[in-house]
Amino acid sequence: MERYIDGDPRAYAEVYDALSGRLRGFLHRLVSNREAVDDILQVTFLKAHLARERFTLRNSDPDASVQAWYFAIARNAAMDHLRKHYRKQRREVKRFAAEGDDLDPMAKLADTRPTVEELGLDREREAEIIERVQAAIARLPAGQREVVELHKLQGMSMADIAARLEIREGAVRVRAHRAYKALAKWLAPSLLFLLWWAR
Numbered sequence: 001m002e003r004y005i006d007g008d009p010r011a012y013a014e015v016y017d018a019l020s021g022r023l024r025g026f027l028h029r030l031v032s033n034r035e036a037v038d039d040i041l042q043v044t045f046l047k048a049h050l051a052r053e054r055f056t057l058r059n060s061d062p063d064a065s066v067q068a069w070y071f072a073i074a075r076n077a078a079m080d081h082l083r084k085h086y087r088k089q090r091r092e093v094k095r096f097a098a099e100g101d102d103l104d105p106m107a108k109l110a111d112t113r114p115t116v117e118e119l120g121l122d123r124e125r126e127a128e129i130i131e132r133v134q135a136a137i138a139r140l141p142a143g144q145r146e147v148v149e150l151h152k153l154q155g156m157s158m159a160d161i162a163a164r165l166e167i168r169e170g171a172v173r174v175r176a177h178r179a180y181k182a183l184a185k186w187l188a189p190s191l192l193f194l195l196w197w198a199r
Contacts, residue, residue, distance in 0.1 A: 016045065019067060023074050030078040040081055044074040079125065136186045144179035147172055 027037045150156045162169040
C-alpha cells in the first residue's frame with residue numbers, strides 16, 4: 001500500500017488483483033444485479049484511489065487493514081446505490097399514480113413513506129456518521145475538543161463557555177474556529193452533517 005500511495009502504478013495493479021474478486025463476491029451478496037456490481041466495484045476502486053493518501057494502518061496486520069478499508073468503501077458505495085435504486089422506484093410509482101395510469105394497478109398503491117430498506121440504510125448511515133464524528137472529535141486537541149463538546153453537544157453559547165472555562169470569549173471563538181476547520185477537513189468529503197455543524 002505504501003508503494004501505491006507513493007504513486008507506483010504496478011502497486012495499484014497488485015492491489016486490484018488481490019482484492020477485486022473478494023470485493024465482487026461481497027458486493028454480490030448486497031446487490032443482485034451483476035452490472036450494478038461491476039459499476040459499484042469500479043466506484044469503490046476510484047474512491048479508494050482518490051482517498052489513498054488518507055489511508056491509515058489500523059493494526060499490526062497491513063493486509064487486513066487494507067482489505068478492511070476497501071470493504072468499508074465498497075459497502076458504502078453499495079448502500080448509496082441501493083438508496084438511489086429504492087428512491088427511483090418510489091418516484092416511478094408516484095409518477096404513475098399522479099398520471100392516473102390504469103395500466104399499472106400498483107400505481108394506485110403509491111406511498112410517500114420511506115421503505116423498510118430505506119429506513120435501514122438511513123439508520124446504518126447515521127450510525128456510521130456518528131461514529132466518524134466521535135472519532136474526529138477525539139482527535140482534536142483537548143482545548144478545542146472541550147469547546148466543541150460544550151458548544152455543539154451541550155448547546156452552550158460562546159459567552160457561557162468563556163465564563164465556564166474562565167477565558168476570553170475571543171479565545172473560545174478561536175478554539176471553535178480551529179476545531180470546526182479541522183473537522184471539516186477530516187469529514188467534509190462524505191458528510192453533509194457539516195452544514196449543521198457550521199451553523
